[in-house]
Amino acid sequence: MRLVLVPTPIGNLEDVTLRALRALKEADAIAAEDTRRTRTLLDHYGIETPLVRLDQHTLDRAEAIFEKYPHLAYVTDAGTPGISDPGSELAAWVLARGGEVTALPGPTAFVPALVASGLPTARFAFEGFLPKKGRERRERLERIAREDRTVVLYESPHRLKKTLKELAEVLGEDRKVAVARELTKRHEEVFRGTLGEAAERFQNPRGEFVIVLAPAPPKPLDEEALLRRFRDEMGLSGRELFGALLAAGLPKNRAYALALK
Numbered sequence: 170m171r172l173v174l175v176p177t178p179i180g181n182l183e184d185v186t187l188r189a190l191r192a193l194k195e196a197d198a199i200a201a202e203d204t205r206r207t208r209t210l211l212d213h214y215g216i217e218t219p220l221v222r223l224d225q226h227t228l229d230r231a232e233a234i235f236e237k238y239p240h241l242a243y244v245t246d247a248g249t250p251g252i253s254d255p256g257s258e259l260a261a262w263v264l265a266r267g268g269e270v271t272a273l274p275g276p277t278a279f280v281p282a283l284v285a286s287g288l289p290t291a292r293f294a295f296e297g298f299l300p301k302k303g304r305e306r307r308e309r310l311e312r313i314a315r316e317d318r319t320v321v322l323y324e325s326p327h328r329l330k331k332t333l334k335e336l337a338e339v340l341g342e343d344r345k346v347a348v349a350r351e352l353t354k355r356h357e358e359v360f361r362g363t364l365g366e367a368a369e370r371f372q373n374p375r376g377e378f379v380i381v382l383a384p385a386p387p388k389p390l391d392e393e394a395l396l397r398r399f400r401d402e403m404g405l406s407g408r409e410l411f412g413a414l415l416a417a418g419l420p421k422n423r424a425y426a427l428a429l430k
């Protein structure tokens with residue numbers, strides 16, 4: 170059993186690699202989340218490999234499909250299979266049965282959104298879709314509010330307005346955000362501003378969206394609390410107090426001034 174996860178364009182049909190096209194041609198069959206959408210791509214590139222449907226609701230057909238087509242290419246609606254779609258479940262299913270899984274690099278929505286956002290990219294957290302409601306959603310939003318890495322979210326057009334409003338409430342209206350819309354398509358745009366402005370701007374959203382949130386600003390150090398702990402409770406003074414304040418993150422001149430006081 171051999172599964173090849175093949176990334177497909179997220180809009181622009183030119184965003185497909187030569188290797189992806191070859192993998193689609195060489196497989197015994199292509200399993201696709203949405204056969205109609207995949208058919209457009211295959212027709213565009215003249216690929217005639219048999220096409221079968223395999224989505225979130227039909228994963229129980231995987232066994233029968235592999236029996237008939239032991240070398241299967243898998244493509245999802247768009248982008249990289251396994252990123253917020255059934256690709257990862259299928260990969261785990263194949264690995265659990267001793268099969269071979271190969272993932273090709275290629276298009277995905279969150280990378281261009283993150284990179285075009287202008288926000289820090291050195292450390293980021295991909296959160297995919299938020300839980301839809303209830304306590305789980307609330308807790309996730311609160312965790313995101315404290316996150317010190319850039320956060321990337323996927324959102325559907327009919328939930329975008331509500332999500333931006335809730336993000337503004339929990340993270341604060343001033344938190345910087347980028348909202349990437351319809352990437353690689355005709356109406357591609359990247360809005361960059363604050364959450365307050367984004368919530369105002371996307372009143373009647375259409376298309377596909379990625380939300381990129383700036384990291385939580387670093388908390389200022391509470392000098393009084395540090396002094397209470399090191400000086401009053403631990404009894405440190407002079408050089409020792411200076412060392413402890415420095416280790417806690419205070420700038421050298423500030424630690425020195427407080428230790429002398």
Ligand code: SAM
Binds near residue numbers: 353
């Ligand atoms: N596997 C895909 C990937 O690699 O990005 C993601 C699949 S997930 C079911 C679909 C979500 O991806 C959309 O709701 C949207 O948040 C995001 N997305 C996909 N295509 C996009 C595009 N062209 N522009 C902006 N966001 C897109």
